[in-house]
Amino acid sequence: MFDPKIIQKDFPHLKRTINGKRIVYLDSTATSLKPQQVIDKENEYYTKYTANVFRGIYTTSEEATAEYEKAREITAKFIGAASSDEIVFTRNTSESINLVAYSFMLDVWASGDRVLTTIMEHHSNFVPWQQLGSGRGIDVDIWYTDKNGLLDMKALEKLVTKKTKLVAVTAASNVLGTINPIKEIVRTVKHLNPKCLVLIDAAQAVPHMSVDVGDWGADFVAFSSHKMLGPTGIGVLWGRRDLLEDMKPFNYGGDMISEVHIDRTVFKKAPHKFEAGTPHIAGVIGFGAAVEYLTALGMEHVRAHEQELVTYAIEQFSQVEGLDFVGPKRADLRGGVFACFMKQAHPHDIAQLLNEDNIFIRAGNHCAMPLHDYLHVASTARASFYIYTTKADIDMLVEGLLKVQKIFS
Ligand SMILES: Cc1ncc(COP(=O)(O)O)c(C=O)c1O
Missing domain, CATH: 3.90.1150.10 (Aspartate Aminotransferase, domain 1)
Structure with a gap:
């Protein structure tokens, strides 16, 4: 039985009163509240097995690594990913989108290529394309909504051309509330230009509805932990395995390499090549608990x-x-x-x-x-x-x- 009154009991924030009155929190689109289960899980890392991941051969480091990787598996299952190797942990949706933008706009695309996005995007799914595209001759086209805040599928047919390298579209708007028909959008884009990639900003979709990335058929899906009961500072980029393998890392440093020599470096395979340096270990582990909480609901x-x-x-x-x-x-x-x-x-x-x-x-x-x-x-x-x-x-x-x-x- 789904009962918000019972659910409320898990959220310590909602027990707080200010000036003797309860809190009515109506800003979950910005960030969600966190249940005790997530807070406890994050604390568990700090109280029981604080250690760096992947590096130690002692018990607590192995425990931390196992919990960190378990969160990746839980996340993969939650969104219907074929494998946990398709899940890259980032800082937030913005960083997930930047990762894709840097990888393709800097290294793969050329002047004259185009990106299509929509007028309802959060700046996260607009500014990276605008900023990295300008100066490289890569222009951004805009797909406008109708007066009801809906995207017109007929208009899409005119907007996707052979020059369109990527369609970057939100699954659900953080302002209009519109839920976009992602499966249909992806199918149409791929029909018009089979080489065109599709990136879905799912920051307002994954927390609120069942998402199956396989069913959507897109190439990249980005979302944030903090909007779905999890800690801040954790984001997810799901990517098609073959694309992730071909993409260049966005950050360089420790942990993401398998060999470093004076004249060359060999990177680890995806997803680890994208997670340079010590990650937000407690955050990822807490996020795993958030996904488990939503799965149980x-x-x-x-x-x-x-x-x-x-x-x-x-x-x-x-x-x-x-x-x-x-x-x-x-x-x-x-x-x-x-x-x-x-x-x-x-x-x-x-x-x-x-x-x-x-x-x-x-x-x-x-x-x-x-x-x-x-x-x-x-x-x-x-x-x-x-x-x-x-x-x-x-x-x-x-x-x-x-x-x-x-x-x-
Ligand atoms: C639709 C959408 N996309 C992207 C973002 C950016 O998320 P983050 O701030 O976690 O990077 C938000 C945040 O409000 C959002 O609502």
Whole structure:
């Protein structure tokens, strides 16, 4: 039985009160709260087997290495990867995307090549292509959404050409809430240009729904631990095995090599050649516990819970005159993130007034400035849900918004 009230008990953060009032945390799109199980697992490394990985031949180092590699296996299984060798641990989604950008834009692609991305991308999946492409003659094309915040598949057919080397697209928007039809996008891209690679920013997908990278058929998938109950400072890049083997490392140093001589170095095989230096060992081990927590809940239940909340929120928001949100209005097309605006009040005022009642939302452009420009809004007030969010939290949010409306009208 999926019960957010029972789930809440695992989250020490939610036991906290400020000025005698409970916390209503509605910013999980930025980062999720962490359950005790993850905190305990991370601590276990510090209290029981602190040692560097891969290097020691003593018991605790072997234990740490085994736990670190177990987390890789758990992660591979969670996203349907064929092998744990396809899982590279990075610092976050941004670094995973940068790894791919550096590898291809610096070494493989040439002037005249193009990258296609969408207007709904987080800066993480836009700035690397823009910055590394400019000066190398590699241009970025943009796939725009329609007025409902959805990508038009017909438009894709005109955007992918023989020059398109990569399509970099988010699986779920952190502003519009839109869930993109990734399998269909990948199939269409590969049909139009079989050599074109597809990278999926899954930072808002892997934490919220079942993802099977084999089923998606993409070449790279990037996501972050901290958005799915895990520690900060850990990201994942899943890549097709043959591509990872061919790619050059992004960072150089210890651990990622098998031989170093004065005149040459031989790198380890993927994924280890991409993990230079001592990794965030405790973080990876804690992340493994986060994946186990979500696996035990069942991702189909996580998605069903969020859909129920989305449906409820859309109904309840209609009580607040002048309130609107961007992205699809249909619950089945979106995730539990609402970037709202109110005729009467600035998003920062909304966030600040809600904060007085310990209702934590985020105001700003949510690292999606091109999208906000396209929507002709400078900023939005964003509330987002996760496994521990209840309908009572949404009621509190609506009550808070009614208060804001009263003050500003
Ligand atoms: C869709 C999306 N992509 C990428 C990122 C970047 O994630 P990170 O900050 O963990 O690199 C975020 C973070 O909000 C996001 O929502």
